[in-house]
Amino acid sequence: MGRLSATSVKATKEPGRYGDGDGLYLVVTPSGSKSWVCRVQKNGKRRDIGLGSVKKVPLALARERAVKTRMQVEVGIDPVSERRKEAGIPTFREAVSLVFAENKASWKNQKHRAQWLSTLERYAFPIIGDLSISELDGHHARDVVAPIWLEKPETARRVRQRIGSVVDWAIGKGYRTLPLPLAAMDKSLPRIKSKPVHHAALPYVEVPQFLSYLQGGDSIGRLALSVLILTATRSGEVRGATWDEIDFENALWTIPAERMKAGREHVIPLSPSVLALLQKAATYREARSPLVFPGQRGAKPLSDMTLTKICRDAKIEAVPHGFRSSFRDWVAEETTFDGDIAEMALAHAIGNKVEAAYRRGNLLEKRRVMMNAWGDYASGTAENADHA
Structure with a gap:
């Protein structure tokens, strides 16, 4: 008894915790909620296994x-795994396979498809692969990205985003009710790079629609803003x-050092x-x-306010400079381009050693492929974009 x-x-x-005997406990939290826990021990390891809420599980059923x-x-059976199988809730590993199967046909780029899966297999599966998708929480996702957050920030961002996508899929399928607290998770990780000035940016998924809106009109201001978006450059x-900076034959725009923020020529x-x-x-x-x-x-360039007013008239929550962030987010979340190549496209400093290594290779052509892909995406012809 x-x-x-x-x-x-x-x-x-x-x-507190109130024992009934044989490892069964009633747990009352400070908020007043009550639940059942069964404490078991096997091979010297103690474990508490939840048996449900008191509201749904009466004492007799809890016993x-x-x-x-x-x-x-x-007898060596994991009760939690058995319960999960009975409920039909997949593990994170199984959920990833299902998400991949549903979406791979829409991912036109073969390399992107392969890397979407391989990054989760490499970084997430060893830590959370066998965890039920319903039990996955923010601290689990943090455990996945923390080891590579500073060493490989671009990869960490992609893994984080892909874990979030799998969780969103699970919510849609009814396997869980809440998304991951990614904002709180990010705050718990070391700061990679401070951004002292924030410019309101349009989400990259909305850029094609806005660019179509710009090209629906006919003005020098709309043309300038369209070029700004597609080249990820600053307003000035x-x-x-x-015109002497534009090389139509080689499809290059060379901005002299005196017009660049960093004081270096930018091609x-x-x-x-x-x-x-x-x-x-x-x-x-x-x-x-x-x-x-x-x-x-005529003799003077367009004013910065001209471009800003176009954004305001379109009733979008963005400023011209913010489209650089739109481009950067697109690179990080939708492509497999190297983050340092994207930083160079934005004329950001990436370190002399890293830049020297790239300059020994075919840097300009790598950037050309990336900018062509961005142009295809923003113009609505992304099916032919090569995210190499």
């Missing part, structure tokens, strides 16, 4: 479940562009989408002005 009774279970309010749990443990760099591979926009801009060309995007007075 157990030490607890239905009456005492109902009357108990004080937070039956405790007996069953102890018997399963005694686009507004101050001159940008021009995608077919940008070249088409520049050809259109040429129809506005004025003989007395060398500017690609002249203002109303």
